Each structure stands twice: as structure tokens, then as C-alpha cells.
Amino acid sequence: MEQGGAQADMSPSALIDAKIAELGDWRGEMLARLRAVIRQAVPDVVEEWKWRGVPVWYRDGMICTGETYKAVVKMTFAKGASLEDPAGLFNASLEGNTRRAIDFREGEEINEPALMALVRAAAALNKPRKKGK
Template structure:
């Protein structure tokens, strides 16, 4: 018997109106394809588990919905690129979903891979990512604080990106302004974005 998690109900209810029918359809198809699937939240998004592993995940964003298989390359086949976290690109309406028969077959394939204990291939070494583009408001804030600017310049690209993505990920202007101020404060103290977690490590 399939397991429905009330947190997924809440996630869907809190999503944008355009996203709700897409999420509901995806959820129903996952349960139809794999009746024993279990739901949970991982990384704050609905995830579907079977045979001890993740089968697929779905997430609602401001303007689109993403649905992705955990073993994307094995499920979708060689050469099918992953669009961010999604296996089918950015979906904005039910029309963007693949045909029901095809999607059910893919979900069953993903579940079967878990049941067979097939592991995800190891990641290929990617080329180093360049330094992030600094948004204008962050650049202006850094110009006003020498210590913060020096820390930011000295950080490797990944730590710079942590701050940039945190700031640009704010949905409201007041949130963005608050994060900007916090960024400058932490940088002036020489701290990376996730310094609290780094301190907690044994």
C-alpha cells in the first residue's frame, strides 16, 4: 500500500496555483506506477522512495515545476541532458508533461533500478566553474566595506557563489536587503556563508 506524506499535501497546497495541478498529476502517476512508493521531503522538496532509495523528486518554483529521476542517466538514456534538477525541463502547465504511458514506463524503470540495486554511475569530473557574476547591489555594498571586499575577493569561486546565490535567491526585496547586510557583516569578519555549519563539524 502506498504511503502519502501530509507534508507533501502541504507543499502542494502552498505552491503557486499553476503548479498545483502539475504536482498533483505527477504525484498520482508515481503512485500509479509504483504502488509501494513512499513519500517524504528531502532538501525541502517532495521525494519518492522505493527499495531503499530515491526514485524521483519534484519541486515547484516561482515560474515552473521540475520533475527528475534520481538515476536520470540510467532512466532517460545516454545523451538526454538534465535541465537543472529536472528530467523534462521546466514545466508550466499539464501540457508540458510527457505522455502518460511514457511517463509511467519511465517511473517503473526507475523503481526497477532501485529494486535491482543498480547504483548511479560515479560523477564525471567537471571543469572548474568560473567565479560568479557579482550582482550590482552586492558590488556596491562591498565597495563600502574594505574588509568585506577583501574577504570576498580572497574566497574561492565556490564560496563566492554561496553568497551570490543566497542573495539572488531572495524572493522579496526586503529579504534581499537583509541578506545583503548580513553578507557584508559576515564577510567583514572573514566568514564564509555557511560558517555556522563549518564550526559545528567535529
């Protein structure tokens, strides 16, 4: 994707659209599917574009990122270590105290109901707490 001035004029959502189109392979398709799940799970999610090309989803704080590598599309949850994962989706970055990730490989199915529940739980963790609670 073109760097510099043209990017500065694009919204984060448009930059994510461009990234998906630029990938042009299974990784773009996977990122688009993950994005759709996130948007369905948290309709008021805010999309951002960080660290020179990483889609990031927020609501009251960071929910997750969508990084693309040669062999995986990695969905990293900022507070993943604090989330219940009854479906066992987390399969990467398990040793840390804060983050957890899911690596999706070519041809893998997405357990959309479980992923949607995980995204909703991550968004709920970001809700501001009332004083005294």
C-alpha cells in the same frame, strides 16, 4: 507553509498535501498530477520530505523528486542517465552523468503512459541485485 514544530508533527505525505495546497496555482495542480502518476506507476512508493520542502519518492532507493519553481515543476530522476527515454521526456539536467530531469511548464500536457513507464523503470533500477548476477 509554516516552518518548524508544526512540520515535525506531520507525515511526509501530509507535508506534500500542504505544499500542493499552499502553491494554489498551476504548479500545485501539476505537482498533484505528477504525484498521482508516480503512485499509480509504483503503488508501494514511499513519500519523503527532504531539503526543506522537496517531495521525494523512494522504493529501494530514490526514484525522483518534485521541485517547484516560479516557471517550472521539475521532476528529477536520481538515476535518470541510466534510463531509456524512448518518448524523449527528459528536457533538463541532460549534461550530468547521473541525474536527468523533466521541466513541466504551465499548460503543458503530461504524457502519462510514457512518464509511468519511466517511473517504473527508475524504481526497477533500485531493486537489489542478487549476488553473482
